[in-house]
Amino acid sequence: MHHFEIRKLCFxxxxxxxxxxxxxxxxxxxxxxSNLFIGVLSGTSMDGVDVxxxxxxxxxxxxxxxxxxxMPRKIRERLMAVCTQTGRDTVDELAELDALLGHxxxxxxxxxxxxxxxxAAAIRAIGSHGQTVRHRPHGANMPPDGGLASGGDPAGxxxxxxxxxxxxxxxxxxxxxxxxxxxxxxxxxxxAAGGQGxxxxxGFHQAMFQSARADRAVVNIGxxxxxTILPAGGGRIIGFDTGPGNALLDTWAETHLGTPMxxxxxxxxxxxxxxxxLARFRADPYFSxxxxxxxxxxxxxxxxxxxxIADVHPAPSPVDVQRTLCDLDVTTLRDAILQWxxxxxxxxxxxxxxxxxxxxxxxxAQLPGCRADxxxxxxxxxDWVEAMAFAWLxxxxxxxxxxxxxxxxxxxxxxxxxxxxPGSVSSRLEGxxxx
Numbered sequence: 192m193h194h195f196e197i198r199k200l201c202f203x204x205x206x207x208x209x210x211x212x213x214x215x216x217x218x219x220x221x222x223x224x225s226n227l228f229i230g231v232l233s234g235t236s237m238d239g240v241d242v243x244x245x246x247x248x249x250x251x252x253x254x255x256x257x258x259x260x261x262m263p264r265k266i267r268e269r270l271m272a273v274c275t276q277t278g279r280d281t282v283d284e285l286a287e288l289d290a291l292l293g294h295x296x297x298x299x300x301x302x303x304x305x306x307x308x309x310x311a312a313a314i315r316a317i318g319s320h321g322q323t324v325r326h327r328p329h330g331a332n333m334p335p336d337g338g339l340a341s342g343g344d345p346a347g348x349x350x351x352x353x354x355x356x357x358x359x360x361x362x363x364x365x366x367x368x369x370x371x372x373x374x375x376x377x378x379x380x381x382x383a384a385g386g387q388g389x390x391x392x393x394g395f396h397q398a399m400f401q402s403a404r405a406d407r408a409v410v411n412i413g414x415x416x417x418x419t420i421l422p423a424g425g426g427r428i429i430g431f432d433t434g435p436g437n438a439l440l441d442t443w444a445e446t447h448l449g450t451p452m453x454x455x456x457x458x459x460x461x462x463x464x465x466x467x468x469l470a471r472f473r474a475d476p477y478f479s480x481x482x483x484x485x486x487x488x489x490x491x492x493x494x495x496x497x498x499x500i501a502d503v504h505p506a507p508s509p510v511d512v513q514r515t516l517c518d519l520d521v522t523t524l525r526d527a528i529l530q531w532x533x534x535x536x537x538x539x540x541x542x543x544x545x546x547x548x549x550x551x552x553x554x555x556a557q558l559p560g561c562r563a564d565x566x567x568x569x570x571x572x573x574d575w576v577e578a579m580a581f582a583w584l585x586x587x588x589x590x591x592x593x594x595x596x597x598x599x600x601x602x603x604x605x606x607x608x609x610x611x612x613p614g615s616v617s618s619r620l621e622g623x624x625x626x
Contacts, residue, residue: 228245232321232322294368319374394594415487429531439492463511465514521550521556521557536561538558
């Protein structure tokens with residue numbers, strides 16, 4: 192189903208003045224032409240391609256238009272097989288999916304252009320995250336040579352393996368078909384600098400949500416849940432993946448309900464927490480690791496879930512598993528905020544799971560000293576924060592500003608992220624200053 196909206200959003204006055212360290216000492220280049228950028232991505236849930244059109248004005252970015260472009264079922268199934276290491280994981284399959292997704296992302300952008308009436312010349316650039324098919328940050332603290340001098344052996348332990356991350360959706364195809372300059376491949380530069388390559392949204396979260404008066408947390412409930420801790424008035428930002436989110440909830444619902452998701456948590460609400468299963472979930476060593484840390488379907492997948500269920504007795508019913516997965520999401524997020532931001536009083540929720548009433552109720556119940564609400568209360572549609580973030584990352588790249596936050600990813604230094612694929616539309620990095 193196509194989803195399309197056009198709207199104007201106002202942002203908090205706190206955005207007028209950003210902390211000096213937002214630029215990390217980089218000097219922005221001059222850029223001429225449009226201040227319209229497009230962010231496009233497919234998240235861990237793989238439920239479609241999100242496209243957001245963002246205008247960067249004098250001080251307040253505005254989400255002008257957005258679209259959820261459907262992902263064909265067969266492509267989703269092939270992606271799921273590759274991402275969970277159960278399918279034909281070959282060079283041919285990856286290369287073909289890379290091209291197919293490039294065309295799908297281009298279709299999504301072109302559809303948004305058609306519905307807004309905007310020509311390619313009106314849009315400065317596209318920031319394309321692509322689709323993550325493998326994210327393996329283990330050993331991200333390796334020396335700059337990737338461990339070659341010490342013989343980093345792929346067959347060795349996880350700590351000895353060379354870290355990498357791979358996103359597909361060929362940006363050459365996107366740039367060629369849309370005619371719009373495309374910025375892509377954001378994660379690998381951070382990883383090359385010793386970082387986890389994720390999460391990358393905290394820089395945008397800082398620009399949008401940091402307050403001078405209150406500690407805040409921004410929580411993206413997508414396929415995986417990640418949190419950004421924003422200390423009042425600046426200071427060291429922390430961000431990491433707290434654990435599984437919609438990915439396992441959707442997988443379990445699809446198996447037992449035959450639907451893509453448990454809409455609004457209605458099914459989970461009928462179940463009861465299975466205490467032994469929750470304890471088994473929470474005993475996983477990932478949850479006790481300190482940040483920086485990131486995860487994905489490579490780890491929190493159906494095999495992980497089935498192994499946990501097999502370890503507990505009595506066996507839980509399917510609906511109780513769904514309820515207990517919700518409890519896992521809520522309690523691991525609670526633990527993260529209490530440990531790393533004990534003074535936090537404001538929590539902003541975004542991503543698809545932010546609209547799940549059961550998750551919102553659980554978060555508020557587990558964090559009684561906090562007020563947890565969606566980013567809509569701050570003037571930003573929770574469904575489109577990530578798309579806006581990748582539009583912002585494209586803008587950062589074209590102005591020579593960093594996109595990563597080293598205190599979040601563990602990188603050795605700030606870096607301008609992404610490779611630039613010129614479109615057919617002229618795009619010079621000169622002229623008037625960006626306001």
